[in-house]
Amino acid sequence: MSDSLRIGLAGLGVVGGGVLKLLAQQRPLLQSRSGCRLEVVAVSARERGRDRAADISSLKWYDNALDLAGDGDIDVVCELIGGADGVALELSQAALGNGKHLVTANKALLAHHGNSLARLAEDGALNLGYEAAVAGGIPIIKGLREGLAANSFSGVYGILNGTCNYILTEMRDGVRAGSPRDFDTVLKEAQELGYAEADPSTDVDGVDAAHKLALLTSLVFGCPVDFAAVRIEGIRHINPLDIRFAEELGYRVKLLGVSRASAAGIEQSVHPCMVPERAAIAHVDGVLNAVVTEGDFVGTTTFEGPGAGAxxxxxxxxxxxxxxxxxxxxxxxxxxxSELVARPSAPPGSHVGSYYIRLMVVDRPGVIADIAACLRDQEVSVESMLQHGRRPDEAVPVVLTTHVAEEEALARALGAMGELNTVLETPRMIRIVNL
Amino acid sequence: MSDSLRIGLAGLGVVGGGVLKLLAQQRPLLQSRSGCRLEVVAVSARERGRDRAADISSLKWYDNALDLAGDGDIDVVCELIGGADGVALELSQAALGNGKHLVTANKALLAHHGNSLARLAEDGALNLGYEAAVAGGIPIIKGLREGLAANSFSGVYGILNGTCNYILTEMRDGVRAGSPRDFDTVLKEAQELGYAEADPSTDVDGVDAAHKLALLTSLVFGCPVDFAAVRIEGIRHINPLDIRFAEELGYRVKLLGVSRASAAGIEQSVHPCMVPERAAIAHVDGVLNAVVTEGDFVGTTTFEGPGAGAxxxxxxxxxxxxxxxxxxxxxxxxxxxSELVARPSAPPGSHVGSYYIRLMVVDRPGVIADIAACLRDQEVSVESMLQHGRRPDEAVPVVLTTHVAEEEALARALGAMGELNTVLETPRMIRIVNL
Incomplete structure (x- = not known):
């Protein structure tokens, strides 16, 4: 490496602006730590004339980001455009193809095209850096790929989306304060505060977390990225009732990305989960992220920090x-x-764990017996049951938790419960993750 | 790097045995990840004939560990002997002097000789790895030196000694269960369980945590290691009473290593502290370790995991x-x-924070007024005061917490309190760390 690293920066939004600001502010520090000057030599963004926090007038400007890949003065392209395809993909391919290192914050891109981009990087003996793509400021890629490299992993899980964690934290605060607010209300507030996008679906439907999980899975299990195998459930259906019952049962509701290896294959899922209050991850609140890994020699380690922001x-x-x-x-x-080994994806329903079930039932003798029978018929055993108050012949919520069972059996039991006359709404299930 | 890395291993105790076991068990995984074979070619330990978990019969044996440094077949010496001086130091110097990389788990060695060893490594363009010296399995050295390298830090703090954290956790469990146990009782149990050494002083007096803190300070602030500047207080004097009051006030008692930069200089201290229950670090229990850093761009990040063990x-x-x-x-x-910059050490007493004070007083009108006056005279303001029950003219514990004040002023106030006739024991102070 020469005495300067010449950077081409594509995308000058929140993150791109943050990168310019950091580089300017920490110049001597970075030079001292890296042993060379980090210099942005060219930029590309949508509007050249726009007001920006950083002065870019001295930098080479490209209207077309792809031109960065062809600039012989650039050692590394920093892709901060976003999007799984389009310019971000073309630029990344061209940069690596032209012998330039690539640094990207783009999880969607890597979740969809990580394997082919990794091959391009390897063919050119180049580095593909994506620390910013997973869990924001937390150095989890480095932690897994290098810091814990001596371990074989049985699982990785994490709070990977700050927007969802913020919403769930706010909903819980409402429940605790005695003024429960539903998902839509809290989402609207989050949008006003800038913690959720105008179109929040990528976040609240779990897709963003799934992108990140797919990358973690590949790192941890040494398999190609397989985003299509991630089973995804968002948080729109989480009800303040669930959060209240979770409190009572000693759990917190969190949207977790979970990747586990079992005899059935690799299970990748993004789901709302109940985690025990005593678990470290239960206390990761607001927009924070956290990643937990289980290594055979190191045991359980947790990395926690800000998951987004400039x-x-x-x-x-x-x-x-x-x-x-x-x-x-x-x-x-x-x-x-060439050493990444594809592993079978665990079939849906093969998940083994315990579950929280919420039902809306008619308060009438025999109802609980009927529900219990549905579980017994599938050999799922009940751990606890909660029904507050009595309102004969009216609708009341009933909550059950189960012992460990196959999700397939549980799904059949829920189906049978849904058929009962006394069960008024589709039964709700939330996985319990006993960390 | 060739296709194999040849390792000379000095010390076959718990850690050395663990290293041999891991290398044997993860052979293909490590080769796949590192791109080369990690091979132990020679070992040295105290007794050759001793029964060991790993078979060392095929390895070259040296009675004198120093001979590893002279063996031309060795690329890297792994120093797992321990001790700040003696063989560990001589071997480390000789290995680096002979062009071999050095990997060590020895915090005492680096706390005392880190600067000269770092220079030797640099002169030979060699790597001095010490991930195992701080916080066990948590990859915190990598996290700070590489993962968070873009940040200027204002502070680092952590639970750096598993023995102390275990003892404090057990003492708290006792208090919560209604059967408080004192320090000596819990220490004895910890010794029986193997969580504390027969001579526990390095751990419980805070010296081990201080060794680790000195290394973190150097990394975070870019200054030479200055172990002598660490102010150290252990946990022997922590009383179940303090733990009970901490619970009541919403705190947990933890032995923290804290390093902060202020106008007065760098403050390095190992102290029992009260941390708010809502802080992530408050939930790091038992033998776990955790390190928290505050970076200007990344914000607060927490790394948590097992701090010791094979x-x-x-x-x-x-x-x-x-x-x-x-x-x-x-x-x-x-x-x-050459770019490490020595920074002045903050003078004792310059610490600014809030404090918990416990006094044993005679329950008599005017006592609280006298105590409050001692604080007022030093311009320290009281945040809360607790006295349970009334036992006129008998000894009762009184607890105060203060608003932010200089430690020097607080020490003067404590001195004045100690002079009061109605104050029966030396006042106890614990820093409150508002994370």
Whole structure:
């Protein structure tokens, strides 16, 4: 590596602006740590004339981001455009194809095209840095790919979406304060505060968390990225009632990405989960993210920190640049592409765990017996049952938790319950994750 | 780097045994991740004939560990002997002096000789890996030196000693269960369980945590290691009463290593602290460790995991070996030795924070007024006061918490309180750390 690392920056939104600001503010520090100057030499963004926090007048400007990939003065392209396809993909391919390192914050891109981009990087002996793509400022990619490299992992799970965690935290605060608010109300507030997008679906439907989980899975299990295998459920259906019952049972409701290896294969899922109050991850609130891994030698480790925002994301992007400046070139997913081993995906329903079930029933003798029979018929055993108050012949919520069972059996039991005359709404199920 | 990394292992105790076991068990995985074979070619330990978990009969044996440094077949020496001086120091110097990388789990060695060893490593363009020296299996050295390298830090703090954290957790459990146990009782149990050494002083007096803190300070602030500047207080004087009051006030008592930069200089201290229940670190219990850092761009990040034991420590040692196998050579403390800048140490008493004070007083009108006057005279303002029950003219504990004040002023106030006739024991103070 020469005495300067020449960066081409594509995208000058919140993150791109943060990167410019960080580079300007920490110039001597970064030079001292990386042993070379990190210099942005060219930029590309949608509107050149727009007012920006950083002065870009001295930098080479490209209207077309793809031109960065062809600029011989650039060592590394920093892709901060976003989107799974289109310019982001073309630029990434062209940059690696032209012998430039790539740093990206784009989880959608890597979830869909990570395997082919990793191969391009490897063919050119280039580094593909994506620390900013997962869990924002938390250095979890480095933690897994290098820090815990001596371990074989049985699982990884995490709170990977700050928007969902913020909404669930607010809903819980409402319940605790005695003024429960439903999902839509809290979502609207989150949008007003800038914690949720105008179109929140990528976040609240779990897709963003699933993108990140697919990358973690690949790193942890040494398999190609398989985003299509992630089973995804968002948080729109979470009701303040569930949160109140969770409190009472000693749990917190969190949207978790979970990836586990079992005899049935690899299970990747993003689901709302009940986690025990005593678990570290239960206390990760608001827009924070956390990732927990289980390694055979190290045991359980937890990394927690800000999952989004200009500062944390810029911190992650620039850590990748510092790595490149220091000469580090690592296999994208921890091992050479040719050594990634595809593993079967665990069939739906093969998940084994315990469950929380909420039913709206008619308060009438025999109802609980009928429900219990549905579970017994599938050999699912009940751990606890809660019904508050008595309102004969009216609708009341009933909550059950089960012992460990196959999700398939549970689904059949829920189906049978749904058929009962005394069960008024589709039964709700939330997985219990006993960390 | 060739296709194998040849390791000379000094010390075959718990950690050395763990390293051999891990290398044997994860052979294909490590080769796949590091791109080369990690091979122990020679060992040295106290007794050759001793029964060991791992078979060492095929390995070259040296009675004198120093001979590892002279063996031309060795690329990296793994120092797992321990001790701040003696063989560990001589071996480390000789290994680096002879062009071999060094990996060590030895915090005492680095706390005392880290600066000169870092220079030796740098002179030889060698890597000095010490992930296992701080917080066991948690990859915190990598996290700070690489993952968060884009940040300027205002502070780092952590639970750095599992023995102390175990004892404090047990004492709290006792208080909560209504059967408080004092320090000595819990220490004895910890010794029986193998969580504390026969001579526990290095742990319970805070020295081990201070060794680790001195290394974190250097990494975070880019200054030479200055172990002598760490102010150290252990946990022997922590009383179940303090733990009960902490619960009541919404705090947990933890032994924290804290390093902060202020106008007065760098403050390094290991102290029992009260941390708010809502802080992530408050829930790090038992033998776990955790490290929290505050970076200007990333914000607050927390790394948590097992702080000791054969498996976690071996995981850390071998992550350093994988780094070396991958060709990584980094400045030991994040920047070149010549760029480490010594910074003044904050004078004792310059700490600014809030405090918990426990007094044993005679229950008599006017006592609280006298105590309050001592604080007022030093311009320390009281935040809360607790006295349970009334026992006229008998001894009762009284607890106060203060608003933010200089420790020097507080010490003067405590001195004045100690002079009061109605105050029966030396007043006890615990810092409140508002994370």
């Amino acid at each position: 500062g944390p994301t810029a911190s992650a992007v620039i850590s990748d640049l510092v790595d490149i400046a220091r000469g580090l070139v690592l296999p994208t997913f921890g091992v050479a592409v | 498996g976690p420590t071996a995981s850390a040692v071998i992550s350093d070996l994988v780094d070396i196998a991958r060709g990584l050579v980094l400045p030991t403390f994040g920047v070149a030795v």
